[in-house]
Amino acid sequence: MDAEGMIHLKATGKGLDDSDLAVHQDEIINSVVKYVQDSMRKELGFREAYIPANSTPEAPVKANVFVSRNYETCKKLLVFVAVSRGLYPGLWSRGLVLHAGVKSGSMLEYFRKAIDEGYGIIVANPNKNVIVMRDGKQRLQIPGSASPEEHMDSLWDAYVARSSARRVYFLGYSYGGVLIKYLLQSRGDQLMRRNGAIALIESSHRIEDGDSQSVKSILAHRTMYWESNDLPFQTKLDGDAPHRTGCTCLSAGRPPRAHANHYYVTAFCINKIEDALFRFLETRDATTYVAGEKPIPEPPVSAPAFMGNGAPVGPGAPQLQRQESARREANNSKMGTSEKHCNLCLFHFTLFDRRHHCRMVQYGAASVY
Incomplete structure (x- = not known):
């Protein structure tokens, strides 16, 4: 860590x-x-x-x-x-x-x-x-x-x-x-x-x-x-x-x-x-x-720098790399692979479950959200 x-x-x-x-x-x-x-x-x-x-x-x-x-x-x-x-x-x-x-x-x-x-x-x-x-x-x-x-x-x-x-x-x-x-x-x-x-x-x-x-x-x-x-x-x-x-x-x-x-x-x-x-x-x-209390707008944040291979660099790089990996996996799933479980509550999907991930685990199973 x-x-x-x-x-x-x-x-x-x-x-x-x-x-x-x-x-x-x-x-x-x-x-x-x-x-x-x-x-x-x-x-x-x-x-x-x-x-x-x-x-x-x-x-x-x-x-x-x-x-x-x-x-x-x-x-x-x-x-x-x-x-x-x-x-x-x-x-x-x-x-x-x-x-x-x-x-x-x-x-x-x-x-x-x-x-x-x-x-x-x-x-x-x-x-x-x-x-x-x-x-x-x-x-x-x-x-x-x-x-x-x-x-x-x-x-x-x-x-x-x-x-x-x-x-x-x-x-x-x-x-x-x-x-x-x-x-x-x-x-x-x-x-x-x-x-x-x-x-x-x-x-x-x-x-x-x-x-x-x-x-x-x-x-x-x-x-x-x-x-x-x-x-x-x-x-x-x-x-x-x-x-x-x-x-x-x-x-x-x-x-x-x-x-x-x-x-x-x-x-x-x-x-x-x-x-x-x-x-x-x-x-x-x-x-x-x-x-x-007073509303506090977020300060503008410059876009992250990227290396020649497209990978982000700087303090936020590891997080952004994981996000990019998740994005690629999501794209792959659209091309034929399927999610096996909800990424949030870890409920395992079956053939009859809709592959929708919970925003909040409010229900008994992720598939109903």
């Missing part, structure tokens, strides 16, 4: 290309998870906890979560919630790690910022619902974490409720927003008494007619939502986004068109809004926050 968090093959030192990802994806993810979670423990002082809460490290059927050393005694508690297929605590998404690097694909930078700001932290793991036994045939549901929703209830009862924090804050990415909204409904009375604020990044939740007035009120007044958009950074969005989410919505901006790869756009969004997001958590009120 280089200084920017981009992953390179140890044997050759070269950056990852599509063939490397096809062959070594699980090996790479496992190595990144070990690095990220070791950093959480050793550098940032997290410890591993479990659902069910009375589980030991040796217990075979459990879901692991992470808590900061001060989560029980802090004055303000921040709960991180991210969900996608095969995800581990401490990562935003597997795809971001593989295509945009560890710095953008992991939550480490946000953890450091939260600790500096005085928050206690809990990192949810709603993806962990079953344990596959060694024979590969038997699958056991995890008590208290048999579904993402049950996991969130158990997390609240076993860890959030135990904290003495006066205010509880949430940070949700993608489907994490759906689970935070679920918790507003299932633990609404308890949460209302301690509600801090909710920050959402590219959330896939929706406001529904049947939602309670308290849920609608929290989303409207105590929640801020960011998504990539062509409008300048911190511009208030109108139209579909606020209507769909029930939140105040802001633009996270968008990188130059030369970098318009999906993963780069998402990484750009997550990195760009970090300081702004924590300012909102401190302010708590959506109207007050927006009134104090």
